[in-house]
Amino acid sequence: MEIDQPRVAYFPDSFHEINGVAHTSRQFEAFAKRRDLPFLCVRAGDRAQPFFEDGQVSTLELPRGFLSFALDKDLRFDPAFVRHLPDIIRTLRGFRPDILHITGPSEVGMLGAALAHHLDVPLVASWHTNVHEYAARRSGWFLRLLPQESAERTAKTIEAVTLAAAARFYRLARILFAPNRELCDLLEKATHRSCYLMQRGVDTNLFSPQSRSRQAIDEEVVLGYVGRLSVEKNVALLATLRADLLKQGLTRFRFLIVGQGAEEGWLRENLPNAEFTGVLRGAALAQAYANMDLFVFPSHTDTFGNVVLEALASGVPAIVTPDGGPRYIVQDGKSGLIASDEEFSAAVASVLCDPEKYAQMRRDARTQALSASWDAVFEGVYAAYETVRKPKEVVMA
16 A cells, blocks of 8 residues: 655755755755655755756755845855745645645744745744854853853853744744754753654765775874864864873874864964865765764764764764763764863873774774664654644545
């Protein structure tokens, strides 16, 4: 018997950019194509042909205009995006969605939420970015002007207010998705909505130890980082790591930094032996991972950490902090280590000084990643859709 698959209209905050939402969104569309599922992606972009179809998967890609402004290095917000409303409504009515899925309070997400209500389609929403933590960390320029006690109290207030505002938006949805259980618990408490896991997968054919291209004579240890070079990623800890390792007499190492962001200039000054590649994609990115010896990811704010899973798939153990999503990826003591900022350098040194332990970690990292597939992630999402999907009307002959 053929399964009646829900018709899903997906409204992602970003798609072509370099971030977790965009990466997950591209994988979601690819999953729908592999399974030949009825799927419509409504997103911001600059294709010459706004609407196009590939089997049962269709896309409506609409441009941001001159009023748009930057939220980050590669992410913009267009307050006039509502001008596309007639095109979006016409496309939605033609597609007849059973579910409308948004990824956050962007201009695309807000339009999606409004249209779900207008068209009486069940709305679901996935949480991909800890906006409350980002808001507090990006207020650092202001908080530094305050006495320490006042700064800490103000930072907590900023987090609480931002979370409350985000929760009011996410409460519009019938069910929620988040990449780890801790976030699901937080969202369920803040929104009184059920939250399901929407973790991340990895392409273990692309990201593989086989992509390593370094010469065997290169005996320097390469410490790698991939991601935005921004304050909320806690990248300043990389400079502390360098200084600590040198104090311990460990000198045969260098950094490989993949990404871009506002902190790049500061990092170049404080990591004089680092190679900065900028943003990499595809095979070039896979090769960069495989050429690393240890992945160092000091972020406290990531909801999941795709880059950590990609590093593990490349056979590169990861050192992460005990906050956020990466700690749910790394198996402490096997595929990497979980360490606080104060213990981060010692954790790195402990791996570098134990070749036998390090070799086993490389094997464990790859083995763990082989069990994480995107298909399993999205199969779980579709199963959760059934909890809010409206029953089809039965037409009697």
